[in-house]
Amino acid sequence: MVLSEKEAGRSLSSAAARGDTAEVRRVLQDGRVHPDTVNEFGNTALQVMMMGNTNVACLLLESGANPNIQDRFGITPAHDAARTGFLETLRALVDYGADVNIPDQSGVLPIHLAIRAGFRDMVEYLAPRSNLGHQDTRGENALDIAKATCAPDVVELLERQLESSLAFQS
Incomplete structure (x- = not known):
């Protein structure tokens, strides 16, 4: 069964948004759909997937989905995972090549979102992988954001x- 590109994008994105791993697999294999096929809103399945469903993320990534795809605001799946606190999904994205230093249109990195949301485990994971000196368009870096959110443990981290x-650079 070969779907039109429009039908394929809608079908794949819908299954991913529901977290329906079996349906995502079926559409990818039976429908011969590329995982980066966009839906009617211009988004891929990875961009609209149920963020907490690491199985769907891995299936899409194994099938060749671009882990660094950006929406019209520059938001990547890593931004979404960091904002919503789904660490296992973020780990899968990074394992498949997601760059956690891609800023969105406001210059915001995934670590900035994790700090603002209070996801300490996410910040711990992202800190060694992130450009901590990177400033968003308001001129704030990760440490500035942590100080502003009154999170002393995150500031210390x-x-x-x-x-x-x-010390490593010296």
Whole structure:
């Protein structure tokens, strides 16, 4: 069964948004659909997937989905995972090549979102992988955001990571 590109994008995105791994697999295989086929809103299945469903993420990524795809606002799946706190999904994205240093249109990195949302485990994972000195369009870096959100444990974590990075560069 070969679907038109429009039908394929809608079908794949719908299954991914529901977290229906079996249906995603069926559409990819039976429908011969590329995982980056867009739906009627211009988004791929990876962009609209049920973020907490790591199985769907892995299936799409194994099938060749672009882990660094950006929407019209520059938001990547890594931004979405960091914002919503789905660490296992973020790990899968990174394992398949997601770059956690791609800023969105506002210059925001995934770590900035994780800090604002209060996901300490996400910040711990992202800190050694992120450009902590990167500033968003408001001129704020990760440490500035942590200080503004009154998260002393995250401030301490980021300061240790920055010290470690500086020592490594020396």
